[in-house]
Amino acid sequence: MIPFAGNPLNRASEKRTDSSWIESKRHDPSSLVLPMWRLAPLLLEQKLTAEQPELGLLRPDIVDSLASAGAPCIFLGLDGDVAVFALDVSDRADPSKDGPLAGLGHFVEARAAAQAVSMRDAAIIAQAKAMIDWHQRHGFCPRCGAPTKLVDAGYRRLCGECKAEHFPRTDPVVIMLATDGDACLVGRGKHFPRGMFSALAGFVEPGETIEEAVRRELMEEASIKVSEVTYYATQPWPFPSSLMIGCFAKAESRDAKADDIEIAEVRWIERSVARGLINGKRMDGIMVPPPIAIAHHLIKAWALSEK
Ligand SMILES: [Zn+2]
Numbered sequence: 001m002i003p004f005a006g007n008p009l010n011r012a013s014e015k016r017t018d019s020s021w022i023e024s025k026r027h028d029p030s031s032l033v034l035p036m037w038r039l040a041p042l043l044l045e046q047k048l049t050a051e052q053p054e055l056g057l058l059r060p061d062i063v064d065s066l067a068s069a070g071a072p073c074i075f076l077g078l079d080g081d082v083a084v085f086a087l088d089v090s091d092r093a094d095p096s097k098d099g100p101l102a103g104l105g106h107f108v109e110a111r112a113a114a115q116a117v118s119m120r121d122a123a124i125i126a127q128a129k130a131m132i133d134w135h136q137r138h139g140f141c142p143r144c145g146a147p148t149k150l151v152d153a154g155y156r157r158l159c160g161e162c163k164a165e166h167f168p169r170t171d172p173v174v175i176m177l178a179t180d181g182d183a184c185l186v187g188r189g190k191h192f193p194r195g196m197f198s199a200l201a202g203f204v205e206p207g208e209t210i211e212e213a214v215r216r217e218l219m220e221e222a223s224i225k226v227s228e229v230t231y232y233a234t235q236p237w238p239f240p241s242s243l244m245i246g247c248f249a250k251a252e253s254r255d256a257k258a259d260d261i262e263i264a265e266v267r268w269i270e271r272s273v274a275r276g277l278i279n280g281k282r283m284d285g286i287m288v289p290p291p292i293a294i295a296h297h298l299i300k301a302w303a304l305s306e307k
Pocket of ligand 1: 141142143144145146159160161162163164
């Protein structure tokens with residue numbers, strides 16, 4: 001399974017427009033609320049020493065006093081019969097230091113938190129983080145500039161002036177591994193840590209298919225022409241709101257060259273080298289991203305395939 005995928009919650013989207021149901025669940029003692037402070041989820045203190053910390057899903061009455069009026073509260077979905085919400089508590093100093101959360105846990109940056117918790121909790125973090133981030137950045141209507149307000153339990157914002165509706169966005173990004181026989185192409189982004197190489201990636205542009213984006217990005221970043229493009233898997237990537245679309249692409253030659261704009265260096269690596277890299281080894285002075293990134297899984301799937 002790829003991290004951030006596999007969200008265990010039933011999104012129960014039909015309930016979002018039922019404001020009396022949402023309001024009653026929001027204060028129901030059996031419901032759970034994940035406080036998010038400046039996009040960092042709460043992880044529980046007593047679990048921090050355990051092998052795998054747990055998400056700070058708390059009873060509504062514990063977190064209610066932390067949010068200012070109008071702070072985004074998102075209905076994430078149902079876990080069985082239990083309604084689960086995410087609440088933005090960013091408007092004050094770190095709420096884990098005192099008040100009702102004191103001693104319960106810590107707010108941990110979303111990427112680090114996701115690598116510490118279970119896959120199930122990581123997927124909930126992806127949803128909560130992407131949603132709250134979107135609300136924080138869409139307080140004003142892009143059409144007329146007037147304030148917008150949260151409706152439908154967080155899945156829509158409505159402009160009070162021109163009545164335009166705004167929906168949470170997900171930006172598609174292609175991430176692809178060009179291959180030629182027993183070698184695959186990896187690149188080092190200009191801002192990557194020393195020795196880090198990954199699959200090449202880029203945003204899908206308006207009016208473009210996934211396959212076209214894969215071909216264009218490989219040509220732009222590595223001067224590589226590819227023939228067949230095949231889909232591998234997708235990954236929600238809440239930094240801030242991408243959907244990573246993993247693909248393989250058959251290269252027509254190994255004549256690759258980094259663009260020196262986004263990519264500093266490209267390299268073909270042999271399958272035997274790739275097998276070592278995905279086990280966390282540094283080989284030939286290079287390493288690849290850890291399992292939180294879909295790039296890791298693309299390289300792994302190819303490295304472990306027969307041909
Ligand atoms: Zn407007």
